[in-house]
Amino acid sequence: MARLAEYMAGLAALLGNEKSVHFLRLDPGSIEIVHRVDLEDRPKVEDRLASLRLGNAPADAVKAHHLIDNMLANDNATGVLTSGQDLVVIAFTGGKRPKSxxxxxxxxxxxxxxxxIKVGGLGELVPIHLQEIGPALFVHNCVATRAIARDVAKYLFQSPIRAHGEGRWKREANDGWTLKRFVITSFEPLDDAPLESVVARLRDIDGNGWRDVTRPLKVLRDIRGEEITP
Structure with a gap:
């Protein structure tokens, strides 16, 4: 069940438009997740998947694709995302991809x-789970000393933090990178003020270009390589 939940979370992140994508049922098979996309948002999902095939997809879609493909490789399996007519939309080579x-x-x-979203454990290095803010909701599994974990726990389920430290990364066969371990050595709480108030404070600073920016959210997403709905 836990592994199924991971696949479903990866699929949701891959499709995006989370308010318009709905789980319907599991069909007989290894894992056959049947879902439905609301009619008005189908063009957005189709464009997102098409951009994956063309190689110009948003960063969060590419990350979700790598996540699913790596899970399949670890499970020695393959997978496909099909349309209602059983046409292959996205193929995941998984366990059959060439060994590098x-x-x-x-x-x-x-x-x-x-x-x-989680702080606690019995070891000297305490597990800490950080959930990203945004539609994908990816979770980073980190560890820290008990002293740091105790301070991080003050923000549990409440405020975002920025954790600094050192990670151990593994190069995957699809040229992606998988984080194996991340040790938090320090952190700082982040300002969760609304974007409007942050931009207003920036515009009050003389000599910066934010006074001329009319769509700050679009500028930020362009910098991050994310797609934006008009």
Whole structure:
């Protein structure tokens, strides 16, 4: 059941438009997740999947595709996303993709933003789960010392934080990267003020270009490589 939930979360992130995508049932088979997309938003989902095939998809769609493909590879399985006419829309090579050289894992400093949704454990390094803010809701599994975990727990289910530390990354066969372990060495709470008030504060600072920006959300998403609905 836990693995099924991971696949369903990956599929939801892949399709996007979470308010218009609905789970219907499981059909007989290994895992056959039947879903429905509201009629008015089908063109958005179709364009999103088409951009994956063309290689110019938004970053969150590419990340979801890699996530599903890596899960299938780890389960020694393959998968396809089909339309109602059983036409293949997206294929996942999974366990059948060509084996690449094993480069091992690499350590690299980095940071993650998210809301703490789990803090606790028995070891000296305490598990901390950070859930991203946004439609994908990806969860980063991190660890930290008990002292840091105790401070992070103050923001549990409440406020986003930015966690800094060092991660161990593994190069996958599809050229993606999988985070194996991330040790938090420090963090800071993030300002959860609405975007409008943040932009207003920026515009009050002399000598910056935000006073001329009429659509700040579009600018931010363009910088991040994300798609935006007009």
């Amino acid at each position: 050289l094993d480069y091992g894992t690499f350590s690299q400093p980095g940071s993650f933003d998210g809301i703490p």
